[in-house]
Amino acid sequence: MEKRILLTECADSTGLIAKVTQTCFEHQLNVVRQDQFASAEDSKFFMRTVLEGDFSCQDSVIRKLEQILPEGAKVRLNDNRRRRLCVLVTKEAHCLGELLMKCYSGTLNADIVCVAGNYPVLSELAHKFDVPFKLVSCEGISREEQEERMMKVIDEANADYVILAKYMRILSHEMVSHYPLGKLINIHHSFLPAFMGARPYEQAFRRGVKIIGATAHFVTDNLDEGPIIQQDVIKVNHRYDPEALAKAGHDVEQMVLLRAITKVLDDKVFIHGNKTVVF
Numbered sequence: 001m002e003k004r005i006l007l008t009e010c011a012d013s014t015g016l017i018a019k020v021t022q023t024c025f026e027h028q029l030n031v032v033r034q035d036q037f038a039s040a041e042d043s044k045f046f047m048r049t050v051l052e053g054d055f056s057c058q059d060s061v062i063r064k065l066e067q068i069l070p071e072g073a074k075v076r077l078n079d080n081r082r083r084r085l086c087v088l089v090t091k092e093a094h095c096l097g098e099l100l101m102k103c104y105s106g107t108l109n110a111d112i113v114c115v116a117g118n119y120p121v122l123s124e125l126a127h128k129f130d131v132p133f134k135l136v137s138c139e140g141i142s143r144e145e146q147e148e149r150m151m152k153v154i155d156e157a158n159a160d161y162v163i164l165a166k167y168m169r170i171l172s173h174e175m176v177s178h179y180p181l182g183k184l185i186n187i188h189h190s191f192l193p194a195f196m197g198a199r200p201y202e203q204a205f206r207r208g209v210k211i212i213g214a215t216a217h218f219v220t221d222n223l224d225e226g227p228i229i230q231q232d233v234i235k236v237n238h239r240y241d242p243e244a245l246a247k248a249g250h251d252v253e254q255m256v257l258l259r260a261i262t263k264v265l266d267d268k269v270f271i272h273g274n275k276t277v278v279f
Helices: 016-026 055-068 094-105 123-128 143-157 173-177 200-207 242-265
Strands: 002-011 030-039 044-053 074-077 083-089 110-117 133-135 161-164 184-188 211-218 228-235 269-272 275-278
Touching: 002 016, 002 055, 016 030, 016 044, 016 055, 044 269, 055 074, 083 094, 083 143, 094 110, 094 123, 094 242, 110 123, 110 143, 123 133, 143 173, 161 242, 184 242, 200 242, 211 242, 228 242, 228 275
Parallel strands: 083 110, 083 161, 110 133, 161 184
Antiparallel strands: 002 044, 002 074, 030 044, 184 211, 211 228, 269 275
C-alpha cells in the first residue's frame, strides 16, 4: 500500500487529533504514525500523520479538513516524490561530498540536479557523480549581477530546495526574498547564536571554547539568525589552534547538514515564527 504524509498546522483547540483521524478513517486511510505538538506560547498546533491506503481521495480529505479545522488551517498531503536539490558552494568540499554520496547511494530521497559555485574548484567533484556544475564567478562583475546570474541558475534547475553547502557569500535581501521561507538551507560552522558571521573558528579559539558545533538553519534576511533545524557539538581542548578547530568542525558540519536535510525531505519540519518544530 502507498504511504503518504499529512501535515496539519492551525490554531490549537480541543478535539483536533480526533477530527483528523476520523476524517482519515472515513476515507479508509490507515494512520501508521502520528506526531503532534501544541505551542503554549501562541496556541499553535502542529501534526505530522503518516497514512497508508488509496490516495485517490486526497482532494476530498483536504477539503474536509479545511472545513472542520479552525479557520486559517494549513493542510498538506505530500506527493511522495524525490525532491530536487541545487547546492551552492565555494571551495570547501566536505559538505558537498557528503551530500553527493548520500544522494548517489539512495540514502536521501532527493537528487542533486545542479551544483553552482563562485569558484571552479569543486567542478571535478560534481562531475564525478554526473552532476552538472555551473560557475557563477564574482570576478569583474557587481554583487547584484552575480546574484542575478546565480538566481537564474537556481530557477532553471527547478529546485525544491537550495542548499548553501559552505557557500561563503552573504545573500542580499533581493536574493533571499526571491524565494519562499524554507527553500534556502544553510550550514553555519558554529553553534549559533555564538560566533556569528565570519571566521568563527578564530573567534572560538580566542574565547578558549571547550566545544565547537554546527548549525543548519533556514535562511532569512538576518545573517545566521534564521529558524534552526539541527545543531550538534563536539568536544575540543586547549591543544586545538584555529586550523585544528576548523578540521574537527568539518565532521560535525556535514553531519548536521545531512540530518537537517533528511528531516526536511521527510516532512518533519514546521517553521514556527523564527523557530522550528522538528519531529
